[in-house]
Amino acid sequence: MVFRARVVFFSLLMVVTTAFGQEGYILKENIPYYPETVRSQDQYLKERCKLDVYYPKDSISAPVVVWFHGGGLENGEKNIPEGLEEKGIIVVAVNYRMHPKVKHPVYIEDAAAAVAWVFKNISEYNGSSDKIFVSGHSAGGYLASMVGLDKSYLEKHGVDANKIAGLAPLSGHTITHMTIRKEMGIEGTQPIVDKYAPLFHVRKDAPPMLLVTGNRELELLGRYEEVAYFYRMMKVLGHPNVQLMELDGYGHIMVYPALPLIVNFVKEITE
Template sequence: MIRPYRLPFAAALLGLLLAGASCLVAEEPTVTARLNLPYKESSATLTDYETTRCKLDLYTPAGPRAPLPVIVWFHGGGITAGDKGSKDTTAVVTRMAQDGFLVASVNYRLSPKATYPAYLEDAAAAVAWVLKNAADHGGDPKKVFVAGHSAGGYLTTMLALDERYLGKHNLKPGDLCGYIPVAGQMITHAAVRAERGIAKTTMIVDEAAPLYHVRSDIPPMLILYAEKDMLLRAEENRFFAEALTAAGCKNFQIRQVDGHDHGGVGNRMADANDSGRAMMVKFIKEHL
């Protein structure tokens, strides 16, 4: 007597589960992506590599909204690799857009094909483009934050501290609302040292290092690093924070993201309940 009802019941239960899953998926905000927007004006002075590489993608949550806060995001990869179109980076910036931000995901020239300070100049040019064009894409140019993971964290910190790069675009670091380096290198970057023929084990601090530019009057900054970060990276970030404190700076926060390694502290920001991304969103809301 029971057997005839088992299949219909199972089918009905499966239907309910699938319907529930569909509802859960539908609750995620739809995101629109505008891909490969050049952030440098075409001219005879641009190299083919610049023309190819100096582009960004814009991610916008769908639906009518007030002008959105903006995140300019720089991917990682040791300045020698990485791409805005990679699976991990795309997942991260899509999740950020779902949080209610206009997100600019930026490519920049890579070493050794391009050498210091080319990638920093690219990063500044991308930020300048976003400030100029954010309003046309639903963003608020008065609510722009710069962030990035690993090499992207290095670029983020350098833009915040070395005024020369944004200065070429008649901007100051303080024209932006805040900076969020995620597991960034705070000494002279390993890629810069490699370009100079300096061994990775020889650690220096010069004008290519965020630590070189430490001062008291930096823009708002949230420094994130992983509990299980790569060798010396957590220590670099903590030392950078101590150097800021020693310089009299009070305009920063530093947070350890528990349970993550170096890659995960950036890539797992795509997870729905990631604690690192939650820290970032909290910081942004505090500084709007």
């Protein structure tokens, strides 16, 4: 389903049923997601590869959103998006190593290690490993797509990517990320689809997907169009649950209005 959300209508999507939200949350910060044997070998990994878990203290088997921050794989910091707070959802905010201190595919490997940690540990925080959603904005959306579509990254941790309940990349590259292209000596205006592109890994059996971008005229270079092509190819393959939403009135910075869409997506899949 392609949906073009105009600003005058979007306020309706901001309404989330009170039954899905509840009071009483705990925030655990700076939890390492690599084992000590790995952390001891790399100081930058030890400093950077941590996550925060924000969870409702009285819930049982709550749904989970793993959130990757944006910043072009070059900057940014983990955060709990305000629009996901107090919605009955566990939010896991992840830091990962960044360019230029590391190069591809380290970013994706870190993202996969964090998601694998969630699968193996989220029950300790009242979460369900059957209700894990992976999301993020921009570079974070790209990482969410790569971890969910290229099964090889999670397989290294003994996790089947198809166990992810849903993927919700916000304005993420579906071609090879611009920073990875830069590392290859390729200009940002030259699109590439290789094994580091979500488009390379389109498949019918992928988890349900919610694709959200800003308005095509306000977005970053071709971002709506590449996401729309990804959507079309998933439909051609016969993927049963992929949605594309374009937010009129918003450019690339469209996290705040998109968060209620993620909450509704989680509800649709889990309730």
